[in-house]
Amino acid sequence: MAVYKIVEIGDEILKEKAKAVPKITPNIIKLLDNMAQTLYSAKGVGLAAPQVGVPKRVIVIDAGEGLIELINPEILSSSGKDTDTEACLSIPGLIGDVTRATSIKVRYFDRQGKEQLAKVKGFPARVFQHEIDHLEGILFIDRASNVRKLEQKEK
Incomplete structure (x- = not known):
């Protein structure tokens, strides 16, 4: 496994709409593995493929309940x-206040290609929405109010 370099604000890939994964290949499995390694190395809670320079609809999340891998996620309701307050690995040093749904229903595919449905609430729901936004080329600062520098004590 490898730790990818995280793409930072200013890179055009962060503003592009990611492409759907038509088939789960060994390269997609490797991407999932390496993204998970990168997520944990960066001490993040979510990571979308565009954040590592890959314009595909792939996300890894660990919001405290274990690793969840999402391929082609879609919010149904x-x-x-x-x-x-939100922050982002691709926008170091900034935080902002973002309004999001408190509960969502998401359809996605797992690494075996099996369709999954998840009902997610609270903080995990926020992380899912933040990461799915990345797949649409939307950054949290596009939705945020009161964007400000992260104070040392808040890190």
């Missing part, structure tokens, strides 16, 4: 609203 959402409810509730909450505003909270």
